[in-house]
Amino acid sequence: MFRVLALQRLMARPVCTQSANTLQTLRGFSDAATSSTPVSEVRKVHQKHKIPHKRASSLLNTLTNEEFVKLKDGREWPQIRAGDSVQIDHLPNMSSNDPVKIRGVVIAKVNRSSDTALTILNVEGGTPVERRITMYSPLVTNITVLQKAFIHEGKKRVRRSKLYYLRDLKPELYTVSYDSAKVKGGPKDAKKGGKNK
8 A cells, every 4th residue: 555655646746758668667557556546636737837037037027018008108209319309398296287398419218118218418507417317207298309310410310329429529519409499400610629628
């Protein structure tokens, strides 16, 4: 009796493919020893599980996609590339109703689903100001592209994806004016100057 119970326990364990011959032998022996309980009822089906970190990353990916759909909330922003001048309507806080208009030249864009962010550079009050704004934040109400390829006056496309070199150049190259509704044609006089002295 003890030997039959031990064999049934052995057969209930998950078995690798290499011991298929041993399993067939055990099945034949246990069928002969115990005719009252069939082997198919005793043996559990082995399910293959993913590696824990793969399972966790898959779950995290699903959760971030769900969060992204909630944050998007039907909002679709225009296609924005580095070098474009943009205007972002941004609420100072959640209880506020009137948004603050932020203008600047996009010097970088990071695409990470719900964490997609723009880095904007502009001159305000004579001081260069750089801001990083998350595009799908609930505080962002609207994004408008004022001019494509602002740093080249819209004449040719910007080839780089990150324009960090603009920080060292003259501020006239990346200044987007708040005064008029229209955006000026971009920098004209500042291109000859080079670095800020």
